[in-house]
Amino acid sequence: xxxxxxxxxxxxxxxxxxxxxxxxxxxxxxxxxxxxxxxxxxxxxxxxxxxxxxxxxxxxxxxxxxxxxxxxxxxxxxxxxxxxxxxxxxxxxxxxxxxxxxxxxxxxxxxxxxxxxxxxxxxxxxxxxxxxxxxxxxxxxxxxxxxxxxxxxxxxxxxxxxxxxxxxxxxxxxxxxxxxxxxxxxxxxxxxxxxxxxxxxxxxxxxxxxxxxxxxxxxxxxxxxxxxxx
Numbered sequence: 001x002x003x004x005x006x007x008x009x010x011x012x013x014x015x016x017x018x019x020x021x022x023x024x025x026x027x028x029x030x031x032x033x034x035x036x037x038x039x040x041x042x043x044x045x046x047x048x049x050x051x052x053x054x055x056x057x058x059x060x061x062x063x064x065x066x067x068x069x070x071x072x073x074x075x076x077x078x079x080x081x082x083x084x085x086x087x088x089x090x091x092x093x094x095x096x097x098x099x100x101x102x103x104x105x106x107x108x109x110x111x112x113x114x115x116x117x118x119x120x121x122x123x124x125x126x127x128x129x130x131x132x133x134x135x136x137x138x139x140x141x142x143x144x145x146x147x148x149x150x151x152x153x154x155x156x157x158x159x160x161x162x163x164x165x166x167x168x169x170x171x172x173x174x175x176x177x178x179x180x181x182x183x184x185x186x187x188x189x190x191x192x193x194x195x196x197x198x199x200x201x202x203x204x205x206x207x208x209x210x211x212x213x214x215x216x217x218x219x220x221x222x223x224x225x226x227x228x229x230x
Contacts, residue, residue: 032099052078074132121168123174125166
């Protein structure tokens, strides 16, 4: 049933081995120490476009009309995983700083430092991407091609903050595992409950819920445009 987690497990294994062999600083330098102007500009835009707000908004707009109950479930999975990550980050690991805070902006290859979070363990970026990608892989579990495309794209987007100088390997590894576990728990816990709750609403309420979700997603996309342009 959970064979769609295999690509993520391979990614976790690779990150774990890299941390074991190179350490926290060595693994970061291995991926971050080679600047290329054209690539850097592309990666910078990709990182902003793959932020949690943008991805969730696109997810809502893509599925809200055709599969509203599943859309609500997916948003709940992402939100619960993200909130758990933020709670752990600021209450347990408040002393675990970002690469910029550890090394200084002048000593690392850093893109768009004004968007760099000071605390990044676990990585909220990796948590949101993992939660959303695992949900989509579960949603497309009968379609192997779509499932694999989603997961491999998620792995690429998860690694981007390290290339941008925003996170250590351990940050994204922990965030990815947290997002995956949180999403699987929410699917197990909420799937049937949300389906029953949505099915009990009348057509008018269902239309209102879809309109609210779509309007919120459009506002989130417009809000995020300023960060992509800056």
